[in-house]
Amino acid sequence: MSAAFIFEQLLNSLQLGVMLFVMAAGLTLVFGVMGLINLAHGSLYMVGAFFCAWVAGETGSFWVGLGAGLVAAAAAGAMVEMLVMRRLYDRDHLDQVLATFSLILIFNEGTRWVFGAQPLYLDIPSALATSVPLPGGGGYPLYRLVIIAFGIATAAGLYLLISRTRLGMQIRAGESDREMIGALGVDINTLYTLVFAIGAMLAGLAGALVGALQSVEVGMGEPVLILAFVVIVIGGIGSIKGALIGAILVGLVDTLGRAFLHKLFALALPPAEANGYGAALASMAIYLLMATVLAWRPKGLFPVNG
Amino acid sequence: MNKKLIALAVAASVSMPAMAQAENVKIGMITTLSGGGSSLGIDIRDGFALAVKQGGGKLGGQDIEVMIEDDARKPDKAKQIADKFIKRDKVDILTGIVWSNLALAVVPSAVKGGVFYISPNAGPSQLAGKLCNENYFNVAWQNDNLHEAMGEYVSSQGMKNAYILAPNYPAGKDSLAGFKRFYKGELAGETFTKLGQKDYAAELAAIREAKPDSIFFFLPGGMGIAFMKQYAQSGIEAPVFGPAFSFDQGILKAVGDAALGVKNSSQWNKDIDNAANKVFVADFQAEYGRLPSLYASQGYDAARLIASALKKAGGIGDAAAFRAALKVAEFESVRGAFKFGPNNHPIQDIYVREVVKEGDVLTNKIVGVGLKDHSDAYASQCAM
Structure with a gap:
């Protein structure tokens, strides 16, 4: 096992982590500000990927497609907020789960009607289809490095938005006392729509970037949604910082588990059994991580409001 | 409803x-x-x-x-x-x-x-x-059939050090067992991935490290699309083989040119x-x-x-x-x-197809026969 191999796996962990962060940030932002559990977040991820694939196919440019994916996801998010979510803020979480679960079904079947049942084609821009040499041999796909850059830029952008801008101030105020900022004359409805649209746009960004690497198909959002929930539960629901740390942790545990667990088992077991146990434990690893974190800190690593 | x-x-x-x-x-x-x-x-x-x-x-x-x-x-x-x-x-x-x-x-x-x-x-x-x-x-x-034919074909192509992977669920295990039943060479590695997994960065790094002369995978649906696209970027040169499921008409468009030239096994093709x-x-x-x-x-x-x-x-x-x-x-x-056959499963030829381009459309053409008049390994367990 070479140093280059380990370094490459660390890069893979980071790439998975930042993508999960982009996905989870929107989820945790919406929960933090509005107290809303949104299971349809994965559907917005799918909307971003499908519009990106469609527009990229029509125009021949991935970047135009990416822009379209962002706009479409944000628009879908704003529409969902105005038509559905607005009626749910005063209801309990079970009602929200029920309503947003039905949105998953509606989005999935709607997407199938519009785009058909077969997966869409979306490839990475040809300029990025090369690999960058790594120290110690081997290469790393340039596109994955670009994804890491997007993720870091998103984290930095969110930090600046929340800590340095007027909107960020309102978001923070909304997290701590939503009646009071309403009383102070802030237009709560617009603020909520805006926050929801930002969260949706982030999901769309993740969907479009990852869609080019994976597959653009109906139902692609749900597995990612589960991972995003694991991330925000580990990080502390509502905390952006928690989402970042949680996402990197999940990325590390998942990737390193897949890369090294079976080798670890192979030290003590015959190869066939080691493969079986390694694969089984690797699929469980992030859930074990979540259980451990919750046993130690029941409200996650960075609990909001104490 | x-x-x-x-x-x-x-x-x-x-x-x-x-x-x-x-x-x-x-x-x-x-x-x-x-x-x-x-x-x-x-x-x-x-x-x-x-x-x-x-x-x-x-x-x-x-x-x-x-x-x-x-x-x-x-x-x-x-x-x-x-x-x-x-x-x-x-x-x-x-x-x-x-x-x-x-x-x-x-x-x-x-x-x-x-x-x-x-x-x-x-x-x-x-x-x-x-x-x-x-x-x-x-x-x-029978589930194992197409994988068995690919095992036979990969061996017949002189490959001796294959890396094989499939999802960790019953059909995935059947698949690798079927491949190994007819493949005669060594294995550079064998990996079971998570069912539904879409990111194969960790597995591709392990494949590069293992230096196989060929790769066999069974990853149906979106998993296969994701694997092929990421494989094309990974810079690994070894040829890829698989059953028809990841290279069938409904899926080829989404995989794109990354699939061109891949050999896959099937009991049917349009030609x-x-x-x-x-x-x-x-x-x-x-x-x-x-x-x-x-x-x-x-x-x-x-x-x-x-x-x-x-x-x-x-x-x-x-x-x-x-x-x-x-x-x-x-x-x-x-x-x-x-x-x-005696257990009401087909006895048939399993063909080897290659992904080709006809005009702008990706499709398959038959390039050989993997197994002739092939039955399955379980007929003897069937008491009927």
């Missing part, structure tokens, strides 16, 4: 209501029409419906009634639909299931109750071996030269405006098998005669020579 009830043929029900309806052969199709994996079920349904349409709304000259419901890829839902079809609608024949775990939930109890089941896809080892039944017929393949296949490919394109997939060919053959047996036995009134007529399988399969 998203229930769909489509009666494709209700011939003669107006003029002689009571009698004619009682004599209709009732066929219940349970398949995946919504959510992930729905393109497979849709192709099976469309292939089946095409054969019914060609028969003028009849199969084998008999009036039929086809009921279609969506299982959404959920075993419990498939079981509910089957119970409803059997108890309330009193169907004679069930068909349509795509996935092995759904087939295992539905088929054993249904066939024990005297209903016929014609499988257009799923062929889990259990149903070919210990759980085989005289009323269960598989018109596609197999026989009259039945020519009619099927032309009519399917005319009817639906797309090229037929492997799954469409299997749905079509399922309907034509039923038609041949209904014609030979003069309906389904005499179950023993209908069963015997199914068993002899006197229909022209679109794949050419076809017959049933």
